[in-house]
Amino acid sequence: MSDGTPALSVSDAMRLAKRALEQLTLRVVGEVSECTVKPGYKAVYFTIRDEYAVLPCLIWRDAYDACGMDLRPGMLVEASGAFTAYAPKGRMQFQVRTLNPAGEGVLRLQVAALARRLEAEGLMSPERKRLLPTFPRKIGLVTSPRGKAIHDVIQTLGRRYPFAELVVAGVQVEGEGAVAAIAAGLAMVAAHPDVDVIILGRGGGSYEDLMPFNAEEVARAIAVCPVPVVTGIGHEPDDSIADMVSDLRASTPTAAAEAVAPSQEEVSERLDAAARLLGRALAHSVRERAHRLRLIAHRPVFRDAECLMSARMQSLDMTTEALHRALPESLRISRDKLTRMRDSLARSASHLLDAHSAKVDASRTRLQGGGVRLLDKGERSWDLYAARLEDLSPLGILKRGYAVCYDETGNRVVRSIDDAQSGDRVRVRLASGSLGCLVEDTRTET
Numbered sequence: 001m002s003d004g005t006p007a008l009s010v011s012d013a014m015r016l017a018k019r020a021l022e023q024l025t026l027r028v029v030g031e032v033s034e035c036t037v038k039p040g041y042k043a044v045y046f047t048i049r050d051e052y053a054v055l056p057c058l059i060w061r062d063a064y065d066a067c068g069m070d071l072r073p074g075m076l077v078e079a080s081g082a083f084t085a086y087a088p089k090g091r092m093q094f095q096v097r098t099l100n101p102a103g104e105g106v107l108r109l110q111v112a113a114l115a116r117r118l119e120a121e122g123l124m125s126p127e128r129k130r131l132l133p134t135f136p137r138k139i140g141l142v143t144s145p146r147g148k149a150i151h152d153v154i155q156t157l158g159r160r161y162p163f164a165e166l167v168v169a170g171v172q173v174e175g176e177g178a179v180a181a182i183a184a185g186l187a188m189v190a191a192h193p194d195v196d197v198i199i200l201g202r203g204g205g206s207y208e209d210l211m212p213f214n215a216e217e218v219a220r221a222i223a224v225c226p227v228p229v230v231t232g233i234g235h236e237p238d239d240s241i242a243d244m245v246s247d248l249r250a251s252t253p254t255a256a257a258e259a260v261a262p263s264q265e266e267v268s269e270r271l272d273a274a275a276r277l278l279g280r281a282l283a284h285s286v287r288e289r290a291h292r293l294r295l296i297a298h299r300p301v302f303r304d305a306e307c308l309m310s311a312r313m314q315s316l317d318m319t320t321e322a323l324h325r326a327l328p329e330s331l332r333i334s335r336d337k338l339t340r341m342r343d344s345l346a347r348s349a350s351h352l353l354d355a356h357s358a359k360v361d362a363s364r365t366r367l368q369g370g371g372v373r374l375l376d377k378g379e380r381s382w383d384l385y386a387a388r389l390e391d392l393s394p395l396g397i398l399k400r401g402y403a404v405c406y407d408e409t410g411n412r413v414v415r416s417i418d419d420a421q422s423g424d425r426v427r428v429r430l431a432s433g434s435l436g437c438l439v440e441d442t443r444t445e446t
Contacts, residue, residue, distance in 0.1 A: 010090075011087060014085055014087040014090065015087070017085050017092075018084055018085040018087065021082065021083035021084055021085055021092065022082050022083065022084055023082070024082055024083055025080075025081070025082045026080075026081070026082065026083075026094075027078060027079070027080045028048065028055065028078070028079050028080075028094060029076070029077070029078050029079075029102050030048030030049055030050050030055060030076070030077065030079075031048060031049055031050070031074065031075070031076050031077075032046055032047070032048055032071060032072065032073050032074065032075045032076075032077055033047045033048065033049045033054070033073055034046060034047040034073065035047075035071050035072060035073055037064075037071060041061065042060065042061055043058045043059060043060050043061060043064075044058065044059050044061065044064045044071065045057070045058050046058075046059075046071060048077065048079065055093075055094050056091070056092075056093040056094065057079060057081075057093060057094045057095075057096050058093055058094075058095055058096065059079075059081075059095070059096040059097075059099055063096070063097060063098070063099075064099065067098065067099045067100065069099060069100075069101065069109075071099075074108075075101065075108060075109075076101065076102045076108075077099055077100065077101055077102055078099075078100045078101070078102035079094065079096040079098075079099050080096065080097055080098040080099075081094055081095045081096040081097045081098070082094075082095055082097075083095070108207070111211075111214045111240075111241060114214070114216055114219075114241060115241050115244060118216070118219055118241065118244075118245065119244075123219060123220075123223045123244075123245050124244045124245055128223075129247045129248070130228045130247045131228070131247075132197055132228050132230065132247070132248060132259065132260060133196045133197055133228075134262070135163075135262070135267070136164050136196035136197050136260060136261065137163075137164060137165065137194060137196055138164060138165045138166075138167060138192075138194045138195045138196055139157065139164050139165070139166050139167070139195070139196065139197055139198075139199065139260055139261065140166075140167045140168075140169070140189035140190070140192065140195045140197070140198035140199065140227075141153055141166060141167065141168045141169070141189075141198070141199045141201070142169045142171055142182065142185040142186055142189055142198060142199070142200045142201075143168075143170070143171070143173065143199070143200070143201045143202055143253065144170065144171065144172065144173045144202060145168070145170030145171075146170075147173065147202060147203050148203045149201045149202050149203045149232070149253035150168065150170075150253075152252075152253050152254045152257070153199060153201065153232075153253050153254070153256070153257045154166065156254050156257035156258060156261070157257050157261050160257070160258065160261050160262070160263040160264065161261030161262060161263065161264070161267075162264075164261060167189055167192050167195055169185035169186075169188050169189045170185075171184070171185035173202040173212060173213075174202075174205065174209045174210075174211075174212060175212075178212035179212045179215040179217050179218055180217070182200070182212055182213070182215075182218050182221070183217050183218055183220075183221035186198065186200065186218075186221045186222065186225055186229070187221060187225075190225050190226055190227055195227055196227060196228075197227055197228050197229075197230060197260045198225065198227055198228070198229045198230070199229075199230050199231075199232060199253070199256045199257060199260060200213075200222070200229055200230070200231045200232075200233070200242060200246065201231065201232035201233060201250075201252075201253035201256050202233055202234070202253070203234070203253065204234045204235045205234060210233060210234055210240055213231075213233050213240040213241065213242040213243075214240050214241045214242070215241075216241075218241075218242055219241050219242060219244075219245045222242060222245045222246055223245055228247040228248070229246045229247055229248075230246060230247065230248045230249075230250055230256045230259055230260050231243045231246040231248075231249050231250065231256065232250040232251070232252050232253035232254070232255055232256030232257070234252075235251065235252060236251040236252070395431065398429070398430060398431035399431045403428050403429060403430050404428070404429040405420075405426055405427075405428050405429075406426065406427045406428075406429065407419070407420070407424075407426060407427075408424070408425040408426060408427065410427050414426060417442040417443070417444065420439050420442065421439065421442070422439055422440060422441050422442060423438070423439065424438075424439045425437070425438055425439075426438075426439060
């Protein structure tokens with residue numbers, strides 16, 4: 001049935017549709033779901049969508065390069081252009097002239113650029129990630145004091161690990177001023193004595209709500225923190241720069257609390273395992289020492305007491321025998337030497353007496369020639385020597401009325417008045433005995 005309008009070919013119909021669509025210029029906002037950016041292609045093909053519809057798009061390569069974007073799925077973009085139709089495929093598409101990030105997409109681009117810069121500095125390097133303490137004594141928590149996250153962390157730690165002390169810094173986690181508050185909270189908790197690990201967390205929220213955790217100031221505060229930092233920000237899909245820089249990323253604040261604190265069951269299992277290892281080590285040590293003790297007990301020195309001194313006793317016997325041989329021989333040599341010395345002395349004395357006798361005889365002869373009578377030789381010698389000894393004897397001097405004065409001890413002779421003072425006691429030796437005297441005064445005799 002016909003209304004009089006001539007029928008069009010498919011090509012004519014597509015050309016009409018194409019002209020009509022190209023007159024409709026629009027700005028469309030949507031999330032990129034698919035994207036094809038290949039070298040050598042004249043255009044970039046991508047798809048944007050919202051909750052209820054999908055729109056295929058293309059942008060010529062020179063226009064794409066001019067927009068300065070790195071198009072990726074998940075980005076929210078604002079595309080300006082017009083609809084067109086591709087006749088060979090019978091497909092409608094939106095030909096984009098300008099392309100810009102929109103809303104959250106702008107934020108994501110900014111965050112991605114900051115993440116790349118911090119990664120280039122090494123802040124996200126796995127080598128700088130620190131291990132968490134196995135049994136922390138003091139745990140720090142930086143979060144909102146009014147959010148659900150703080151209650152989740154406290155309940156989890158109380159259930160799993162009630163032994164640790166919790167240090168809480170309540171800070172603003174979203175809105176203006178949140179970045180400075182989070183960085184200050186981290187520094188304050190890290191400066192608290194004996195804090196072993198810090199949890200940085202908050203509950204879920206929109207991408208804009210979580211933006212303080214994408215701030216460079218927060219990232220650098222985590223990097224310079226002297227103790228490990230565990231982040232539990234938002235929910236499982238959420239990922240922030242703070243998560244990338246932290247020593248460990250947990251999906252939620254509750255998961256962060258579970259990561260830093262072992263459960264009581266885990267502690268008990270570890271202690272049981274350690275006890276078993278210690279028991280085995282002690283048993284092995286006891287067996288080893290018992291074996292060494294048995295080896296030592298079988299040594300000869302512990303089985304025969306004389307074994308320890310046998311070498312020294314044998315050496316003593318040999319020394320004794322050597323002395324027994326050496327002493328008689330030494331005495332014989334000394335006796336022979338003494339005999340030779342006595343004979344030599346006798347000969348020397350005889351020669352000396354003979355020489356003096358010759359001199360005396362010569363003198364006697366001269367005196368007799370002068371008319372002086374001399375005693376016989378034997379008579380002269382002994383009487384002369386005895387008279388001379390009598391004259392030189394101290395006792396002979398004392399018998400003639402002289403005395404010797406000693407100090408009170410009797411060891412020192414008092415030869416001058418300077419050797420005694422008035423009041424000193426002295427002892428005076430006489431021919432028949434001694435007198436104890438007291439010095440009354442001293443005076444010089446001329």
